[in-house]
Amino acid sequence: MRLKKCLLIAFLLPFVAVAQKGATTYPVKDLHVKWTFKEHQNRNKQSLSLLTFINKAAQPFPAANWSLYFNSMKEIEVKTSDQLIIEQVNGDLFRIRPGKSFKAINKGDSVILDMVALDEIVNFADAPGGLYLVWDNQPDKGLKIEHYDVEPVEKYLKNVVSPLDTYNRNSKFIPKDKKTLIKLLPTPVFYEARPGNFSVNAVTSINSDPAFRNEAEYLSNELFNLFKIKLVVSTGASKEKSIQLVKNNLPEDEYQLEITAQSITLSASNATGIFYGLQSLKSLLLANSPVKGAKTVLVSNVSIKDAPRFKYRGLMLDVARNFHPKEEVLRILDLMALYKLDVFHFHITDDEAWRIEIPGLPELTAIGAKRGHSLTNENALQPAYSSGPDTTEVLNKAFYTKADFVEILKYAAQRHIEVIPEIESPGHARAAIKSMDTRYSRFMAKGMRAEAEQYLLRDINDKSVYSSAQYWNDNIVCVALPSVYTFLNKVTESLQDIYRQAHVPLKTIHFGGDEVPQGVWEKSPLCLELVKQAKMKSTDDLWSYYVSKLQSMLKPKGIVLSGWEEFGMMKTYLDGHKLMVPNPLFANDPVQLDVWNNVIGGGTEDLPYRLANGSYKVVLTCSSNFYLDMAYNRSLTEPGHYWAGFVNMEKLFSFIPYDYYKNAKENNKGEPVSRSVFVGKDRLTDFGKSNILGLKAALWTEKISNTELLEFMLLPRLVGFAERAWAADPAWALEKDSVKSEAAYEDSYTDFKTRVGLIEFPKLDQGGWNYRIPPVGVKVTNGEIAGNTEFPGFNIYYTTNGKEPAVKDKLYTSPIKEKGVVKLRAFNAKGRGGNTTTVQN
Structure with missing residues (x-):
């Protein structure tokens, strides 16, 4: 599901300087560090990057008595030499200590560390982060390295997306005429534009069926928030120039929207259908600008009939790896509502943090939500994902209180969005384990053994050796401990209480279940005793035992078990090699599986289909197309992971849920995929189709530490996801003739891109969203520079003086003939710019 072990970094340090004592007098603020990518080696199986230390203090940087800590999502080689000692602390935290021959760094001198990686480096997010220094005589105090620069040198990279590649890709699509476009995404089942418009102003009223009173109030509030127009809501007889919410006999969640010059009539059989119609109305209103000088908004006359394709249209947001505040969560719920997504999978716990308050277990947030330099x-x-050493920083001690969570639940419910909390187990549980260890120590110090052991999550005598996907060696709970189930029951009942306070039903809890590494439980006395007593064959059988225990806890509470695909898998062996296959034991249970591991070229391309064919209820959470933490393309300046491939807008739009092999054009390395990859792979049967609940996009945040980057990774790709989750199966997906299918696809994607550029981006601008503005594609021909953008609607500005382009600079209107270094940059209507493209003419 996440970044796998793929990189080994070796540091070689030829320090030449003078020894210095009195380490704690050195001003750490004057130590500057710079990371630079250098080159790929050994046919891209290795990479060389440089870590440069520059001493800008008046005194030498000392030769001894210090440790430099940093986080790296790439595994680092443990190394000991006379010059340098490199150690892994745990997880992604590493430490460099000076060897006995290490020399001090004099004022003004610099030292370069060669960093050799046994894999390629693709973008700047591969750089180490979170650097801090600790003096030996102050071991509890971490001092942040304030001056750390990541300086990617793109010219050294091979096989990257060039400005010419971008230009040629953009040139394939000629924008459609805006007048012919549907002004609404996701695309409705039926849409007919008609002449004229309806005027929404202060005299407009909302007349609602009593069953839709809440939705009417929501509309009134939204119109005020967006346009400062406050409409009165009534349940009386319909009036002229009113917005009417009418109850009818349409199938569940479907709606009809009729806009004429006299009235707006929205009808549906249930409140959810009405709400979706309101989102379409809101979207159509946002497509028009308010009348200048008057509190009036015109909305074009239209007839719409619409219904969702999939019942389950979800977004997963990880706030454990890097926290994102409640206000941003509420903002994302509004975005989900606008694009008619209805499931918010809230990833609130993991190895690196526990983000929700649980009454009676204060350690979960007092310890589990706090990150910083710690010896014990x-x-x-400990710091993770470049979080730094300071536990007092806001994001290093952040969590959602009960009141926060209740507010989130109520906000989501008003928008007809179900919130599914995820409590990671039995793996990815380090934050919970360490929190309960602290609780254990606290009660044991008081001689209260029973209380100490009540919620203990590990076998304290376990000697098992393992390393998780993120390099942790202590992040798996002991499934043989009764206290583990006491803990999980406590958390479950606390969540039930929180949902009750919000007056929202708790239908399912996602209990994780992914990435339990080889070696766990094998040397745990408690686990081995359970294996013996239960007459299991090996510790491998403890997996099914654990799933059964969860089911026995949840079923009496009326809660469905959700989890990652591993909850539907079991371990077996083929020719002595471990093999994961669908587990028939739970196939007929109400288990919902988020299946992510269909990495194209990874060997498990058909896993979602195999599980659905095997009777499991499956949510397609395919990392190949729906993991929004993947980089947009293969460029050093694009943030994100890439282990599952590169995910641009087209990857989401082109996804065919019932046959994603058909439109899979790249493998996980961004290379053209051979059709032989899918030979022998299971295809989705008609029975399997009945087990596909829907689609889910996922945004993991290992590399996303602020809301601006969060929105950059989310948008506009979420619009492409919403189109595929809501809209009917397009004709090009069903067409069997490959030539006709490709032609229909190109036309459809051109239409979609035009709508995103000319209609959706202005809507997102009104909401202040920091969506990704594409870099300018460039082609140089006969001394002339031509530029274009992925989506229409952006202005391109350029400079020839070496400075970054701004909206005050030259506007690109035709090919540039000026010579020298030319920098081009796309800007939206609000004056916000994307990444700069630099070319030599």
């Missing part, structure tokens, strides 16, 4: 993990978890 008793007062805080």
Whole structure:
């Protein structure tokens, strides 16, 4: 599901300087560090990057008595030499210590560390982060390296997306005429534009069926928030120039929207259908600008009949790896509502943090939500994902209180969005384990053994050796411990209480289940005793035992078990090699599986279909197309992971849920995929189709530490996802003739891109969303520079003086003939710019 072990970094340090004592007098603020990518080696199986230390203090940087800590999502080689000692602390935290021959760094001198990686580096997010220094005589105090620069040198990279590649890709699509476009995404089942418009102003009223009173109030509030127009809501007889919410006999969640010059009539059989119609109305209103000088908004006359394709249209947001505040979560719920998504999968716990308050277990947030430099993990978890050493920083101690969570639940419910909390187990549980260790120590110090062991999550005598996908060696709960189930029951009942306070039903809890590494439980006395007593064959059988225990806990509470695909898998062996296959034991249970591991070229391309064919209820959470933490393309300046491939807008739009092999054009390395990859792979049967609940996009945040980057990774790709989750199966997906299918696809995608550029981006601008503005594609021909953008609607500005382009600079209107270094940059209507493209003419 996430980044796998793929990189080994070796540091070689030829320090030449003078020894210095009195380490703690050195001003750490004057130590500057720079990371630079250098080159790929050994046919891209290795990469060389440089870590440069520059001493800008008046005194030498000392030769001894210090440790430099940093986070790296790439595994680092443990190394000991006379010059340098490199150690892994745990997880992604590493430490460099000076060897006995290490020399001090004099004022003004610099030292370069060669960083050799046994894999390629693709973008700047591969750089180490979170650097801090610790003096030996102050081991509890971490001092942040304030001056750390990541300086990618793109010219050294091979096989990257060039400005010419971007230009040629953009040139394939000629925008459609805006007048012919549907002004609404996701695309409705039926849409007919008609002449004229309806005027929404202060005299307009909302007349609603009593069953839709809440939705009417929502509309009134939204119109005020967006346009400062406050409409009165009534349940009386319909009036002229009114917005009417009418109850009818349409199938569940479907709606009809009729806009004429006299009235707006929205009808549906249930409140959810009405709400979706309101989102279409809101979207159509946002497509028009308010009348200048008057509190009036015109909305074009139209007839719409619409219904969702899939019942389950979800977004998963990870707030454990990097926290994102409640206000941003509410903002994302509004975005989901606008694009008619209805399931919010809230990833609130993981190895690196526990983000929700649980009454009676204060350690979960007092310890599990706090990150910073720690020798014991008793007062805080260690830094992770470049979080730094300071436990007092807001994001290093952040979590959602009960009141926060209740507010989120109510906000989501008003928008007809179900919130599914995820409590990671039995793996990815380090934050919970360390929190309960602290609780254990606290009660044991008081001689209260029973209380200490009540919620203990690990076998304290376990000697098992393992390393998780993120390099943790202590992140798996002991499934043989009764206290583990006491803990999980406590958390479950606390969540039930929170949902009750919000007056929202708790239908399912996602209990994780992914990435339990080889080696766990094998040397745990408690686990081995359970295996013996239950007459299991090996510790491998403990997996099914654990799933059964979860089911026995949840079923009496009326809660459905959700989890990652591993909850539907079991371990077996083929020719002595481990093999994961669908587990028939739980296939007929109400288990919902989010299946992510269909990496194209990874060997499990058909896993979602195999599980659905095997009777499991499956949500297609395919990393190949729906993992929004993947980089947009293969460029050093594009943030994100890439282990599952590169995910641009087209990857989401082109996804065919019932046959995604058909439109899979790239493997996980961004290379053209051979059709032989799918030979022998299971295809989705008609029975399997009945087990596909829907689609889910996922945004993991290992590399996303602020809301601006969060929105950059989310948009506009979420619009492409919403189109595929809501809209009917397009004709090009069903067409069997490959030539006709490709032609229909190109036309459809051109239409979609035009609508996103000319209609959706202005809507997102009104909401202040930091969506990704594409870099300018460039082609140089006979001394002339031509530029274009992926989507229409952007202005291109350029400079020839070496400075970054701004809206005050030259506007690109025709090919540029000026010589020298030319920088081009696309800007939206609000004056916000994308990444700069630099060319030599």
